[in-house]
Amino acid sequence: xxxxxxxxxxxxxxxxxxxxxxxxxxxxxxxxxxxxxxxxxxxxxxxxxxxxxxxxxxxxxxxxxxxxxxxxxxxxxxxxxxxxxxxxxxxxxxxxxxxxxxxxxxxxxxxxxxxxxxxxxxxxxxxxxxxxxxxxxxxxxxxxxxxxxxxxxxxxxxxxxxxxxxxxxxxxxxxxxxxxxxxxxxxxxxxxxxxxxxxxxxxxxxxxxxxxxxxxxxxxxxxxxxxxxxxxxxxxxxxxxxxxxxxxxxxxxxxxxxxxxxxxxxxxxxxxxxxxxxxxxxxxx
Numbered sequence: 001x002x003x004x005x006x007x008x009x010x011x012x013x014x015x016x017x018x019x020x021x022x023x024x025x026x027x028x029x030x031x032x033x034x035x036x037x038x039x040x041x042x043x044x045x046x047x048x049x050x051x052x053x054x055x056x057x058x059x060x061x062x063x064x065x066x067x068x069x070x071x072x073x074x075x076x077x078x079x080x081x082x083x084x085x086x087x088x089x090x091x092x093x094x095x096x097x098x099x100x101x102x103x104x105x106x107x108x109x110x111x112x113x114x115x116x117x118x119x120x121x122x123x124x125x126x127x128x129x130x131x132x133x134x135x136x137x138x139x140x141x142x143x144x145x146x147x148x149x150x151x152x153x154x155x156x157x158x159x160x161x162x163x164x165x166x167x168x169x170x171x172x173x174x175x176x177x178x179x180x181x182x183x184x185x186x187x188x189x190x191x192x193x194x195x196x197x198x199x200x201x202x203x204x205x206x207x208x209x210x211x212x213x214x215x216x217x218x219x220x221x222x223x224x225x226x227x228x229x230x231x232x233x234x235x236x237x238x239x240x241x242x243x244x245x246x247x248x249x250x251x252x253x254x255x256x257x258x259x260x261x262x263x264x265x266x267x268x269x270x271x272x273x274x275x276x277x278x279x280x281x282x283x284x285x
Contacts, residue, residue, distance in 0.1 A: 096212050100194075101179025102129045109140030113163040116147065117154030122161050122170040129176040132208060142223070143173050146230045151270035153234060156278075171237050173204045173230065181205045196259065197229055199236035206233070215259050217267055228254060228269035235271060246281035253279045 106127035115121055124147075126140040140163060146152060147161045154160065176184070178194035184205050185191075185198035192198055198205050206229055218225035231254040243255045248264035254271045265281075272278055 098209050098212060099131060099177050102131045102177040104176075104180050104183070105130045106174060106176075107136050108165055109136040109163075110165050111137075111140075111163075112165055113144045113148075113161075115160055115162040117160035119158035119160050122159065123164050123168065124161060125164060125169045125172045127172055127174045129174070129180055129208075132175065132177065134175065139175055142226060143230055146227045147234070149227070149270065151272050151274065152227075152231060153238060153271055155272040155276050159238060169202075171199075171202045171204055171234070173206065173234075175206045175208060175211055177208050181207045197233050199233040202237070204230070204233040204237060206230075210259075217258065217262060224269055228258065231269060231271055242284040243281040244284055246279075251279050253281050256281060257284075 106129050109126040109128070124143075126136065126143050128134055128136040128139055144163055148154070174184075178192075181197065182192050182194055184203055185196075185200055188198075188200040190198050190200065192205075192207070195207065195209065197207050197210060210229060211226060212222070213219070214222040214225035218228070235255050240255050242257055243253050245252060245256060245263040245265035250265055251268035251273070252258050252262055252265035254269060256265070258265075258267070268279060270279070
């Protein structure tokens, strides 16, 4: 008897095929689900990281390995930075307390200076009235620099200066209270009214009020105005009289009484310009 191999029926083949298709479908669904979960997880992480940085305002020092930004579900409050002292405007300094008058005695600046200029050497001393809270040495240094400046009186070619602290002098620069200046100037009939400087009897009297406050024109450049005081009063000692403004827009001469008005001239504190030209104007009667 010949044995025959059983041939599966068409229905059985369809059922077997359907089972494999279902299995393949289930496998695809499983892998698809896992892939979806993976994508969702990555997307979620990416979204979480972006949201955290956004909530923090992007201010975290990401480059700093010692600190890590903290993330919270609620936005963090932002506070305004406190301005530093350097960023705040500095208060206006109070005006100095200027004594109305003093004892009329002085402290002399020690030491001396080298001779500056050519011609006859004029020896001078620098005194500061007792009771004034200023260093005589500092005042002397300022006077020395003014008289040594090439735009000063040495530019006339025949005046030279040297500061001394003792011995004979040709003139003395004295910084004093307004009352003391008035008394010394009055000996020659000058009325300085507690406001002005003068040059009398070899004394260049500098009013403390002018030294510290200058005038409205020079209020922001007080040290510059001090050069005008010294040049003007030493100019009188050298024999120069008052002059007026030479014309609108031109430099005011050092021998002009600038404290009484500029009359169209522009501020200037030196007798000569940088080219060695004397700055002057019409003589005042």
